[in-house]
Amino acid sequence: MNLHQLMRDLREDNGSKIVLVVADGLGGLPLEFGGKTELETANTPNLNAIVREGVCGLSVPVLPGITPGSGPGHLGLFGFDPLEYRIGRGILEALGINFQVGPRDVAVRGNFCTVNDAGLITDRRAGRPATERCVAMCQKMQTIKVPGVEAFVEPVREHRFVVVFRGDNLGDDVNDTDPQALNVAPLHAVGVDANSQNTAKAVNHFIAEAAKLLKADGPTNMITLRGFARYPKISTMQDIYGLRAACVAVYPMYKGLARLVGMDILDAGATLAEQIDTLKKVWDKYDFFFLHYKYTDSTGEDGNFGGKVEKIEHLDAEVPHIRALNPDVLIVTGDHSTPSKMKSHSWHPVPTVLWAKMVRPDGAVEFGESFCLRGGLGQFEAKYLMSLAMAHAGRLGKYGA
């Protein structure tokens, strides 16, 4: 009996509403010994109110010590064991731009880069070109013919694009061609098994043609590819939880993750206020709302402690507008920690608060790592957040007589 089957067996529809707010990279660290984290430094009266009336804890995204990317981080929050469900970057990028990936497809993330006359990379992001240029270069590459394989080239933004290779017997166990270093040439693609060798052959052909085509288009005169991935087999939120689920996110990656598990992707606007307006408009149509807030992560990645504090305070200011919708369960958490001190994702457990009528209170009074450490949810694996949400929403029946 696995967790998803248990959910299918026990779920009940009572019309209740669950809102999951993911503040990306929410968890942090103090800059100095004895100091406070970003979340503890921020003035968050509205989040504190939820903590006082709710129950808090620390979410362990994958396992102790494991730092997740956005994919595993979010899959865990949606109730999928991130070690069982592994989603390649190519698939995530393709989903994020609304590309309908199919069973004969291998998707991969592409970057425009700059190479010198010797073919060595001098800028891994080609000076971050304008998105219009990215679109034009992708159109140019769309003319490339690969024997026996269709190649779709889709712009994302700036230096980023997606290629989907469609054909029979294409595997995805192929190395990245991005060497992640300067002054070296892009790598040759090599497939591990027979099907992946088919893919590698098509990929190397594609790259060689692209190199010729873009030769005079510096700084966007070369490409690298990484994250070859086939479409994974994964159940939907509707199938597992019986929830009509909607995603209100701004960035492609998170839309892609939500689409993967069957959420409807709503046109969310560009700001938190617009995202919440979208929530309001579709409130009656859905049972579950995934609201993604990016900027707690990006400021953390930039090492901008004060900026992250501000972004948390901005989120806090919008919380009353979410509460005004009167959800039955409101969760605020992150997909992982991104301490400004580290300028990167980290393994540290993520502050989490769950508000609902039937919580058992835990005496916590502020939203922060220290209170969450002593919270009533304890330290829990992220994959159990959805069963906790379903229980508190009154959507789970009793297991066994």
Add this chain to the structure above:
Amino acid sequence: MNLHQLMRDLREDNGSKIVLVVADGLGGLPLEFGGKTELETANTPNLNAIVREGVCGLSVPVLPGITPGSGPGHLGLFGFDPLEYRIGRGILEALGINFQVGPRDVAVRGNFCTVNDAGLITDRRAGRPATERCVAMCQKMQTIKVPGVEAFVEPVREHRFVVVFRGDNLGDDVNDTDPQALNVAPLHAVGVDANSQNTAKAVNHFIAEAAKLLKADGPTNMITLRGFARYPKISTMQDIYGLRAACVAVYPMYKGLARLVGMDILDAGATLAEQIDTLKKVWDKYDFFFLHYKYTDSTGEDGNFGGKVEKIEHLDAEVPHIRALNPDVLIVTGDHSTPSKMKSHSWHPVPTVLWAKMVRPDGAVEFGESFCLRGGLGQFEAKYLMSLAMAHAGRLGKYGA
């Protein structure tokens, strides 16, 4: 290496005694924000003394968010993963009335109900008849002949009885005939696979005969059946832990659960004082004593906060009599929470205290959800309670050299 095999490999017999007191549905919730739970409200000087000298924590019966029935709740406490061992209601009821279920049997729980002239249910419990009437009606149904199958009809109490269908190739994947609603007719039994279709055929024959037989016996003029179940494969406490185990329970369901894992079922009387007297009488004959106390659950189910507080205080008053027996390990816990506020079982972790000489103290001073949240056992899966009990009883050797 699973947990049970580990126990078999490491166990040692040192003559120590373990008492497991299960206060059914022990965990609760405050009625109002800022209030105390039932257990925190109760005046429990004797339980508090155990907490001060012992170690406490919160037991998670199945998984976060999962509300267990009595079966999974108790199996967890006995050290069985409740997701691996699933016990049908029919088996539990049959075991609880001392019926010796065998490998050719399918057992099911029956209810007398009242139907009107149109055959629609007007009372799902037939007005809760006296047990004597239940006995008489079961004797009447015992005359029913089912072709190729033996049917044993055994009274439980009030409107409740058990039917055991004995024959070859009888499966238990059969739906409940209880529609769990009024003004509808009892459902027809349908088997999912071939063997279960054999069972369904026998069941429908039995029900049709019962309907004729009881026609004039209103309000007990019809029956519903639910929880068809074959006898599960499960190891005994003796086999896993090397413990001579005894059950001192009043209600059939809990005797049934204990018999299932090989405990001897003792004649316990009807009160806690009588149960403890029984314990005293057989103290030398057993190593492990399961004492079940029902009323913390039934008051919770009734939404009777004050009543639950009283029942907890009643338990507390008897604790010194258990301690007087000088057990090596004394555990007080519950199989799940039953908050009066919810009038039902719930998923909230269950307050637990373990007293033994070699505990590491945790500073807790009162038995309650808040202290248990910060207790030395942390939040732990119920299935680990027995290995903790064995360890503190000095009954587990070292794992590995």
